[in-house]
Amino acid sequence: MLRLAWRNLLRTPGRSLVTGGVVALVVFLSLLFLSVYGGAFDAFFQLLLERTGHLVVRVEGYKGKEDLESLAFVPPELPLPPGARVEGVLEGGALLLAHERSRAVVLTGLEPLGLARQESLLAAGRLPQAQGEALLGEALARALKVGLGDEVVAYAPGSLGLGVYAFRVVGLLDLPETHLEARTLLVPLADAQVLLAPGRVTRLEVRLPGLGLYDLKPLEEVKAALMPHLPGLVAETWLEANPAYAAILPLYDAVMGIYVGFFFLLGGLILLNALYLSLVERVREFGLLAALGLTGRRLMALVFWESLLLVGVAALGGMGAGLLVHLELADGFRLPLPGWILEQYREFGLPEVLYGRLGVKEVLLTLGYAVGTGLLAALWPGWLASRLEPVEAMRYVP
Amino acid sequence: MSLLRLAWRNVLRQKRRTALLSLVVVYVTVAVLFMFGFLDGYGESLVEAYAEYVEAPVVVAREVWWQDPDPENGFRELPAVAHPLVQAATPRLSLYALLRSPYRMQGGVVLGVDPQGEKVLSRVPFRVGEGRWLQGPGEVVLGHRLAERLDVRVGERLVVETGKEALGLLVVGLVRSGVGNVDFGGVYLHLEDARKLSGGRVGATYLALKVPRGKEEGVAKALNQVLPEGLRAKAVWELMGPIRADYEGSRLFYVPLLGLFMLLAAVAVVSTTYVSVRERLREFAVAESLGLSPARLAGQVALEAALASGLGLLAGLLLGYALLGYTSTHDVFGPLMRLSVELLPEAGLSEHLYTSSRPIYALYASLLVAVSALLALLFPGRLVLRLDPSRYVKGE
Numbered sequence: 001m002l003r004l005a006w007r008n009l010l011r012t013p014g015r016s017l018v019t020g021g022v023v024a025l026v027v028f029l030s031l032l033f034l035s036v037y038g039g040a041f042d043a044f045f046q047l048l049l050e051r052t053g054h055l056v057v058r059v060e061g062y063k064g065k066e067d068l069e070s071l072a073f074v075p076p077e078l079p080l081p082p083g084a085r086v087e088g089v090l091e092g093g094a095l096l097l098a099h100e101r102s103r104a105v106v107l108t109g110l111e112p113l114g115l116a117r118q119e120s121l122l123a124a125g126r127l128p129q130a131q132g133e134a135l136l137g138e139a140l141a142r143a144l145k146v147g148l149g150d151e152v153v154a155y156a157p158g159s160l161g162l163g164v165y166a167f168r169v170v171g172l173l174d175l176p177e178t179h180l181e182a183r184t185l186l187v188p189l190a191d192a193q194v195l196l197a198p199g200r201v202t203r204l205e206v207r208l209p210g211l212g213l214y215d216l217k218p219l220e221e222v223k224a225a226l227m228p229h230l231p232g233l234v235a236e237t238w239l240e241a242n243p244a245y246a247a248i249l250p251l252y253d254a255v256m257g258i259y260v261g262f263f264f265l266l267g268g269l270i271l272l273n274a275l276y277l278s279l280v281e282r283v284r285e286f287g288l289l290a291a292l293g294l295t296g297r298r299l300m301a302l303v304f305w306e307s308l309l310l311v312g313v314a315a316l317g318g319m320g321a322g323l324l325v326h327l328e329l330a331d332g333f334r335l336p337l338p339g340w341i342l343e344q345y346r347e348f349g350l351p352e353v354l355y356g357r358l359g360v361k362e363v364l365l366t367l368g369y370a371v372g373t374g375l376l377a378a379l380w381p382g383w384l385a386s387r388l389e390p391v392e393a394m395r396y397v398p
Numbered sequence: 399m400s401l402l403r404l405a406w407r408n409v410l411r412q413k414r415r416t417a418l419l420s421l422v423v424v425y426v427t428v429a430v431l432f433m434f435g436f437l438d439g440y441g442e443s444l445v446e447a448y449a450e451y452v453e454a455p456v457v458v459a460r461e462v463w464w465q466d467p468d469p470e471n472g473f474r475e476l477p478a479v480a481h482p483l484v485q486a487a488t489p490r491l492s493l494y495a496l497l498r499s500p501y502r503m504q505g506g507v508v509l510g511v512d513p514q515g516e517k518v519l520s521r522v523p524f525r526v527g528e529g530r531w532l533q534g535p536g537e538v539v540l541g542h543r544l545a546e547r548l549d550v551r552v553g554e555r556l557v558v559e560t561g562k563e564a565l566g567l568l569v570v571g572l573v574r575s576g577v578g579n580v581d582f583g584g585v586y587l588h589l590e591d592a593r594k595l596s597g598g599r600v601g602a603t604y605l606a607l608k609v610p611r612g613k614e615e616g617v618a619k620a621l622n623q624v625l626p627e628g629l630r631a632k633a634v635w636e637l638m639g640p641i642r643a644d645y646e647g648s649r650l651f652y653v654p655l656l657g658l659f660m661l662l663a664a665v666a667v668v669s670t671t672y673v674s675v676r677e678r679l680r681e682f683a684v685a686e687s688l689g690l691s692p693a694r695l696a697g698q699v700a701l702e703a704a705l706a707s708g709l710g711l712l713a714g715l716l717l718g719y720a721l722l723g724y725t726s727t728h729d730v731f732g733p734l735m736r737l738s739v740e741l742l743p744e745a746g747l748s749e750h751l752y753t754s755s756r757p758i759y760a761l762y763a764s765l766l767v768a769v770s771a772l773l774a775l776l777f778p779g780r781l782v783l784r785l786d787p788s789r790y791v792k793g794e
Contacts, residue, residue, distance in 0.1 A: 097561045102561025103494045143466070273419060273422060273666050347640035
């Protein structure tokens, strides 16, 4: 049956090539699409992970808390696995004053490790090395008309600390998002504590080296181990700490499934058309085969084999091409869009260079669609073939 | 005319085949209509959000303010703006400030407005979900999500500080506009209060103009030719933030993809026509020996392809416009948009998105018929052109 099906496909090489080409193109485009979108999602999530760490410790019920006094806490000792690092962060609102100008800012106090992570974003100057030194977003510095070496005053009324603190600008940061850059003030943690809340932090960031983006299970285990040591505090994974992004993750699979489904639906309709044409062309042959004793089920199987062979070979071809392109994308690529659009995408946290990502799940999804399409498209022509009356079929005139 | 009738009869001879073929065309037609309707709807929702809520249809400000939007670069005196399409104008004064409720503190941009003037120009005054719109100095209206963040309610006081001045204002209303920027960051106070907060030397930072929808670019261009030196008008598309890139990027991505869909559908049409022509080569030979030229017969093949895909196109247009009709009146994409607004509260996205429905989409989709006919002329049509009538008539 398999040999017969294969021979039938080779009898109309033009049509088989065109139909197979469509299926291969659909498989290729699906893999390309999934690789690019996977890469874009990774970029978004990587940015979140870098900013918050793997685990975030905050005051229990922090979403409902109101003032800095309720949100700030004295950091406890954490029993962390070997290699893990914990950093305290104190964050609060302030008005930053420079000469005649002022801007509302988010003042963030970071430990030396946290400040060191900003080095790649430095557009000018250096990292703070002593008390009273600060990093400003470039857009914020422009708005305040200050540069390196200038003095700015942070005013935070109603806080637990001094409420006013003078900083010298020692570095300017080029953040991807201008709206963040226009309100970012990074200072040493000790200075932020003097200004806002002595001895306290508003969150602890735990970083676990060697743990990838989606290694959520080991992360949950570390979180569970930490919980008994956090009285009045709560630990969240980086995804839980960003609930809106966490809501996207389960949606991602569904949306990708639907997107790829759109491609395959078109491919399936074209395949169905080709299989039906092939059946119509060979009605007399089918009649003869039936007259010679081939049962309806076997005729149906023949159509299915033809479909599966065609889809299988085409899918392998498309998959090969898709995986080759994916290997290229995995090394880094830029979206083929004008520079000004890419520049604007950075405002949403999408870097200009993305890295394609294709997991086993995505490859299986594509293969599943291909096989499903092959089977579904063969269903109707196969059923028609199985119901042919031998005598009528042998006398068939188109 | 006879060719058309002949082609039509041939299309109807294989009803099942034509129906199957039409299915491909229907699918692609619906996809084309829906994607264009979605993209245009998305663009319109952005324009509406920026023109009616976040910014204005056209904004006139000093060139220096566009480069450095600080109140000190605002107008001392308001300029006179004259254009027949300008329906209304109102001054606004935007300031960077620290907002302090009894419990929380947050930075933001406050907008000093003329309460009555704003009613003509913006929809924000009509989207006050709790309390009322501004009536005079000493009052403030907030976006409802911002009020939640600040933990402040109607009837409570909010302190606004700019470093130069500070005012304690009474919260009189909360806006529920469904537009991210307004609900998450909107702070509206009286122009007089904004002037005090800016130090009293600035009258307004810009002039917001109301112009008819679709005329924004033209009015801004015309104004830029007559405005005094140092002033510049910008239309709503220029006022949009980075979200405009998302819209433009989507178009650049989806339009070629739809082109590919149409090409593949045309290939399916031609493949069917090819089989149909091969089955009828003897018929074509008889017709040619009766006097019909090969070129006319090839034309008939193209016409058959056009008619077969035309049937699918008609059904696709019916289904596609029905789908657009539904999605342009029902907020099907609401949940998705609400999630997007949560993710990107400063992008100017609206919580609602309705698709657009324009007649031009039918023209885009009908390109499929033209491509099918052209390809049919090139491939199965060639079979007819190369036909040797004597051989086929003899039945060889």
